Amino acid sequence: MNHFLTIEGLTADDLNGLLDDADEFVEVLHRPIPKVPALRGKTVATMFFEPSTRTKMSFEKAAKALSADTMSFSPGTSSLSKGESLKDTVLTVKAMGTDAMVVRHKATGAPWRIAEWIDQPVLNAGDGAHQHPTQALLDSLTIRQHFGTLEGLKIGIVGDIRHSRVARSDIQAFSTLGADVTMVAPRTLLPVDPHVFDATASENLDEVLEDFDVVYVLRVQAERGGASVFPSLSEYTDRYGITKERFARLKPEAIVLHPGPMNRGVEIEGAVADDPRALILDQVFNGVAVRMAVLFRLLGGERNE
Amino acid sequence: MSDLILAGGTVLTAKGIEEADVRIRDGLIAEIGPSLEGDETIDCEGAWIGPGLVDLHAHFREPGQEWKEDIESGSRAAAAGGFTAAFAMPNTEPATDSGHVARFVANRGVEVGLIEVLPVGAITKGRAGKELAHLDELWAAGVRVFSDDGDVVEDAGLLRQAMDYLAERGGVISQHAVDVGLSSGGYMHEGSVSSLLGMYGIPSAADDVILARDIRLVEMTGARYHVQHLSTATGVELIAAAKAKGLPVTAEVTPHHLAFDHTAAHTTDPVYKMMPPLRSDEDRDALRKGLEDGTVDIVGTDHAPHAAHEKEVPWEHAPNGVLGLEWAAAVANTFVDLDQAAFYDRLSAAPARIGQLDGQGMLPEVGGPANLAVFDPNVAWTPSTTVSKSENSPYFGLQLRGKVIATLYQGRVTALDGVPVS
Numbered sequence: 001m002n003h004f005l006t007i008e009g010l011t012a013d014d015l016n017g018l019l020d021d022a023d024e025f026v027e028v029l030h031r032p033i034p035k036v037p038a039l040r041g042k043t044v045a046t047m048f049f050e051p052s053t054r055t056k057m058s059f060e061k062a063a064k065a066l067s068a069d070t071m072s073f074s075p076g077t078s079s080l081s082k083g084e085s086l087k088d089t090v091l092t093v094k095a096m097g098t099d100a101m102v103v104r105h106k107a108t109g110a111p112w113r114i115a116e117w118i119d120q121p122v123l124n125a126g127d128g129a130h131q132h133p134t135q136a137l138l139d140s141l142t143i144r145q146h147f148g149t150l151e152g153l154k155i156g157i158v159g160d161i162r163h164s165r166v167a168r169s170d171i172q173a174f175s176t177l178g179a180d181v182t183m184v185a186p187r188t189l190l191p192v193d194p195h196v197f198d199a200t201a202s203e204n205l206d207e208v209l210e211d212f213d214v215v216y217v218l219r220v221q222a223e224r225g226g227a228s229v230f231p232s233l234s235e236y237t238d239r240y241g242i243t244k245e246r247f248a249r250l251k252p253e254a255i256v257l258h259p260g261p262m263n264r265g266v267e268i269e270g271a272v273a274d275d276p277r278a279l280i281l282d283q284v285f286n287g288v289a290v291r292m293a294v295l296f297r298l299l300g301g302e303r304n305e
Numbered sequence: 306m307s308d309l310i311l312a313g314g315t316v317l318t319a320k321g322i323e324e325a326d327v328r329i330r331d332g333l334i335a336e337i338g339p340s341l342e343g344d345e346t347i348d349c350e351g352a353w354i355g356p357g358l359v360d361l362h363a364h365f366r367e368p369g370q371e372w373k374e375d376i377e378s379g380s381r382a383a384a385a386g387g388f389t390a391a392f393a394m395p396n397t398e399p400a401t402d403s404g405h406v407a408r409f410v411a412n413r414g415v416e417v418g419l420i421e422v423l424p425v426g427a428i429t430k431g432r433a434g435k436e437l438a439h440l441d442e443l444w445a446a447g448v449r450v451f452s453d454d455g456d457v458v459e460d461a462g463l464l465r466q467a468m469d470y471l472a473e474r475g476g477v478i479s480q481h482a483v484d485v486g487l488s489s490g491g492y493m494h495e496g497s498v499s500s501l502l503g504m505y506g507i508p509s510a511a512d513d514v515i516l517a518r519d520i521r522l523v524e525m526t527g528a529r530y531h532v533q534h535l536s537t538a539t540g541v542e543l544i545a546a547a548k549a550k551g552l553p554v555t556a557e558v559t560p561h562h563l564a565f566d567h568t569a570a571h572t573t574d575p576v577y578k579m580m581p582p583l584r585s586d587e588d589r590d591a592l593r594k595g596l597e598d599g600t601v602d603i604v605g606t607d608h609a610p611h612a613a614h615e616k617e618v619p620w621e622h623a624p625n626g627v628l629g630l631e632w633a634a635a636v637a638n639t640f641v642d643l644d645q646a647a648f649y650d651r652l653s654a655a656p657a658r659i660g661q662l663d664g665q666g667m668l669p670e671v672g673g674p675a676n677l678a679v680f681d682p683n684v685a686w687t688p689s690t691t692v693s694k695s696e697n698s699p700y701f702g703l704q705l706r707g708k709v710i711a712t713l714y715q716g717r718v719t720a721l722d723g724v725p726v727s
Contacts, residue, residue, distance in 0.1 A: 008501075087617050107619030108492075108504050109573025117617075128621070129503030168503055191500035 003115050004294050005124045006131045007172040015177055019141050021293035022286070026141075029065065029289055039068035042299050045098040046072045047090065047114075048125070050106040054260060054284070055125050055134075059102045062291035068299070071098065086110065087117050094118050100299055103127075121298035123291075129163045135259060136169035137290035140177060142283045143214055146255055151178035154211050157199075158184040158240055159218030159267055162191055166259045167218055171197045182208055184240065186230055205240050210249055217242050217258045220267045237266055247272045255279050307344035308335070309718070311711070314349030314679060317356075317645050319668045327354060329675045332716035337671055347711050347718070349679050355649035356666050357389025357420075357676035357712060358634060359656040361450070361479070361557060362533055362605030364626070365391075365422070367413065368406070369398025374610035374694045376410065379630070380419040381727075382608065382693040384719035386631040387678035387709035390421040390657070390665045391608075395432065396455035402427035404442030411447065419719045419727075423660060425450045425479065428458050428467045437463070440470055449661040452479035454533060457515055459485055461522065468528035477529040477555075477659060480519055482540075483581060487511035492621050494567040494582040502573065504620070509537040509588065512581055516540055520547045520554060529553045531659055534607050536562050536581035538591035545600045555659050557605035558592045560629045560636035561699055565589070569699070575616045575623030576699050579609070593641050596651055603656045606633045610695035628698045631691060631723065636700070638682050638707035645682075653678070675716035684708040692725055 007015075028036055044063040048056050056072065063070045073093060084092075090101070100121040103111040108128030115122040126132040143150055155174050161167040161183050174181050181199035183190060194201040202208045209215070220236060230236050237243070242256060247269075250256075256268070256278040264270040272278055311327040316337060328336035328343060365379035374382075376393070383391045393410050395401030401410060407424040414422025426443035430436050432453045440451065451471060458464040458480065468478060488511040493499050495506025516532055520543060523530045535541065535556045547554040561579060566586045569577045577583060595601035609626025616623050629636075634652060637643060643651065649668075657666025664674050686708055688700045712720040719726055 085614060085618065087614075105619065107621040108502050110619040112573055113617070113619055163503065165503060168501070191503075192495055192506060193497045193500040196497045196501045 001297055003122045004133060004298060005111050005115065005122065007133045007136050007169045007176070010176065012176050012178065015137070015140065015173060018137055018290065018293050018297065019144055021296065022137065022141050022290040025289040025292040026286065029285070035065050035067060037067045038296055039063070039066040039299050042068040042099040043097055044068045044070050044100050044102060044295065045093050046070060046102045047093065048073065048104045049075050049086070049110070050104050050126070051075070052104055052126070055104065058284070058287040059125060059291050062288050062295055065288065066292055066295055068295065071096070086113070090114050090117055094120070100295065123294060123298065126165050129165050130168060132165040132169045134287065134291050134294060135166050136173035137294070138283055138287040139170050139216070139257060140173050141286045141290055142257060142279050146279065147213065149178070150174055153179045153213040154182070155179045155214040155216060156182045156184050156208060156212040157216045157218065158205060158242065160189045160221055161185050161218065162189045163221055164218050170216060171199050175199060184208060186239070188230060205246070209246055210251070213251065213254050215242060215250065215254065215256045217256060217268050219259065219261065220263055233266055241266065242268045242272050244269050244271050247275065257283055260284070310341050310343040310346045311349045311354055311677070311679060312341070312346050314352045314354040315645065316354045316669055317649055319670060322645055327669060329713065329716050332675055334669055334671055334673050334675050337669065347679070349710070351683060352679050352681040352710055353645045353648065354669065354677060354679050355645065356653040356668060357678045357714060358387045358652045359660065359662065359665050360388050360391040360606050360608065360630060360633070361531070361603060361656040361660050362454070363391040363393055363608040363630060364396065364610065365393045366610060367397065368409065372612055376413040376422055377417045378692070378694040379608070380414065380417045380422065381725040382628070382630040382691065384419045384712050384714065384725045385692050385709070385723050387634050387680060387712050388420055388630060389676040389678070389712065389714045390423060390662060391630070392423045392425050392450055392660055394452065394454040395425050395427040400427045400432045401425065402430050402432065402438035404439060404446040407443050407446040407448050419725065420714055421665065423450070423662065424448055425452050425454070427451070428453045428478065429463065432456055434459055434463065437467060437470070440467070444474060444476065450477050450479050452481065452533070454479065454481045457481050457483050457485065461518060464519070465522055465526060468522055468526035472526050472528035475529070477531050477661070479531045479533055480515070481533050482512050482515040482519060484511045484514045487514070492578070493570045494584045496567055496585055498567045498571050501571070507582055509539060509584060512537050513539045513543065516543050520552065523547070523552050523554055527553070531555045531557065533557055533605060534559045534562065534581055535592060535601060536584050536588060538588045541591045541595040541600055548600070555602040556600070557603045558596055558601045559605060559607045560633045561627055562589065562592055563596065563640045564636050564703070565699065573620045575618065575620050576627060576697055578620055578623050578625055579607070579627055580625040596637070596641050597643065597647070602651070602659065604633055604637050604652050605656065606630050610693050611697050612695055616697050626697070628691060628693050628695065631693070632688055632698070632700045632705060634678070634680055634709055635705040635707045639705045648680070675713050677713040678709055679711040680707060681710050682707045
C-alpha cells in the first residue's frame with residue numbers, strides 16, 4: 001500500500017487487516033501513557049484545503065500517539081490566497097521535510113493529483129463528495145466492535161447520500177465486509193445512478209426501518225441549499241429524521257451512528273443522539289485508532305513497544 | 306519549379322479510386338497516372354491520397370491566449386494531422402466579433418502559410434449572449450461560419466434574429482448546444498461514473514433540449530444550422546429526424562467522443578475533461594455509427610490547447626478541452642468503419658462544404674489545387690508527442706491505426722510522417 005485514497009477496490013481481507021491493526025491501537029490508546037514510539041522521527045503534514053476541525057485533530061492525535069511530528073496547513077492564511085497553485089503549495093511543504101501528507105480538499109480527486117506529484121504516501125481525509133476512507137474504517141471498526149462482524153448485518157444509511165463522501169466510502173466498506181446495505185433518501189438525495197453501489201435504495205424509511213441492525217444517520221448539509229433538493233427541513237425530518245418514535249421501533253439491539261457534526265432536531269433527535277445505543281462518541285474515539293493503523297501501515301514503522 | 310511525385314497510393318478522384326501516381330507542379334495537380342517520374346518522390350505505397358483535411362472546429366487561442374497555442378503552432382499541429390484548412394473559433398481575447406479581428410486571424414494564417422485559417426465569427430458581441438455581433442463586418446471580412454463556441458446562444462429570441470439575418474445571406478450558425486440550467490455546476494457526464502465519484506453531473510438532456518429547440522428555430526427561419534460536438538445518442542436521433550424533414554442541419558463529432566466514454570473520467574485526470582463531457586458507451590457507439598452512416602456529417606476536432614499548469618489541478622478546477630488535430634484522422638480510422646471515400650468525406654469534403662470553403666475538400670483532379678492528405682490506414686502507432694504548444698492530449702499511450710504520412714498545401718509539403726515541414 002503506497003497511499004490510502006479510497007475504499008473502492010479494497011478486499012475484505014484488506015479492510016479486516018487494517019481493522020485488526022486498529023484494534024491493537026485501541027488497546028494502546030487505553031494505556032496510562034497512550035503513546036508508542038513507532039513513527040519517531042517521521043513528519044506527517046495535515047493539508048486541509050477545506051476547513052475541518054475534527055478530522056484534522058483526529059489525524060494529528062493519531063500521528064502524535066505514534067510519536068510522529070506533525071505540521072499543518074490552513075488555506076485561509078496561506079499562499080493559496082496569494083494565488084499559488086495546489087501543486088506548488090504541496091511541493092513547497094514537501095520540501096520542508098515531510099514523510100506523508102494527509103489531504104482534505106473539496107475538489108474530487110485532489111488527493112490523486114497530489115499523489116502524482118509527490119513520491120510519498122498520501123492519505124485521503126476527504127475529497128469532494130467522493131471518498132473519506134478513514135471514516136469508513138472507523139465506522140466499520142465501531143460496528144465490528146459491537147457485533148463482532150459486519151457479515152450479514154442489515155445497515156441502513158439514511159440521508160444525503162448523493163453529496164456524501166462518508167456514504168460512498170461506508171457503502172463500499174460495509175458491503176465489502178458482508179453487510180446488506182440499504183440507502184434511504186428522497187430521490188433528490190440518492191445517487192443519480194444508485195446501481196453503481198452494492199446496495200439497495202429506498203425512498204421510504206418507515207418501510208425498511210425495522211429491518212436494520214445499524215442505522216447510519218447522515219448529516220443534512222444545509223449549506224447544499226435545502227430548498228433545491230427538498231422543499232423544507234421539517235418535511236425532511238418528518239420523513240427521514242431519526243426521532244424518538246422511530247428509534248423505539250428499531251430492533252432492541254440495533255445501534256445508531258452519525259459521522260458528525262450533528263444537526264440535532266433535523267436528521268436526529270437529541271434524545272436519540274444521547275441514547276447509549278447511539279455510538280457516536282465511540283466512532284470519534286475509534287477514528288484515532290484507525291488513523292494510527294493507516295499511518296503505521298503507510299510509513300512502515302517498526303513496532304517498538 | 307520542380308515536380309513532386311506521390312507514388313504508389315490509391316487516389317480518390319471524382320471517377321472513383323485509382324491506383325495511380327500524382328504529379329504536383331506549381332501548386333497544382335499536374336497529372337494523375339501510372340509510373341510517373343519527377344525530381345522528388347514521396348512513397349505512398351499502401352496509402353490513401355485524397356483532399357487535405359478540413360477542421361470546422363479548432364481553437365488557436367490567438368489573439369489573447371498565446372501561452373496555450375497560437376496560429377503558427379496551431380497550423381503546425383494541423384499540418385501534422387493532415388489538415389490544409391481549419392476554422393478558428395472566436396473565443397479569443399478579444400473575441401472575433403468584428404471585422405478587424407477576423408481579418409487579423411485570416412492574415413496571420415496566410416503569414417504562417419501552412420494551412421488556410423478561416424476565422425469563425427461570434428454571433429453575439431463579446432460572445433456575451435446579449436446583442437448581435439457585427440455580423441455585417443464579419444460577413445464582409447469573408448466569415449461564413451458564426452458561433453459563440455465555448456458558450457451556447459442561450460436566448461432563443463436572439464438566436465432567431467441571427468438565424469433570420471444569416472438565412473438571407475446563406476451563412477451557417479454553429480451552435481455549442483448545452484442548456485445552462487441543466488449543465489451549470491456539473492463537471493462530467495451525469496451517470497454511473499459521476500455517481501461513483503460524487504461529482505455533479507451534466508445530463509445528456511442538457512445538450513438535447515437545446516438541439517431540439519434549435520431545430521425548431523431552423524424550421525421557422527430556414528437558416529443553415531450546424532451542431533458542434535454532438536455527444537449523445539439522442540442528439541444523433543434528433544439530427545436524423547431533422548434531416549428526414551429536409552432541414553438544413555448538419556452535425557459534427559469530436560475525435561475524443563469517438564474514442565472514449567465517461568469511464569475514462571473515473572481517474573479524475575483532467576486530460577479527459579471537456580465540454581460536452583465524455584458520455585456513456587451507448588452514446589459513443591451511436592456517434593460512431595452516426596459518423597459511419599453519415600447522419601453525423603463530419604469530424605470536428607475541437608482542438609483545445611491548455612497549458613500544463615492549467616490542467617495540473619483537480620478535475621473541477623481544470624479548463625475544458627483536449628488537443629485533437631494531430632490524431633483526428635487516426636482516431637476516426639481506428640474507431641469508425643470508414644472506407645477511403647467516406648473518410649475524406651467526413652474529414653474534408655463535408656466540412657469544406659458546410660464552411661463554404663472554395664479550393665478545399667475537392668477530390669484530386671488534374672488542374673485542381675494540390676491540397677492533399679496522404680493517409681496510410683494500416684499503420685499501427687502509439688502517439689507520445691505533440692507539436693502543439695500545449696500537451697493536453699488524451700491519446701498519448703493509446704494505440705491508433707492509421708497515420709497521416711504527408712500533407713500538401715498549395716502544392717508544398719507541410720508535414721511528413723506527423724512532423725511539420727517549415
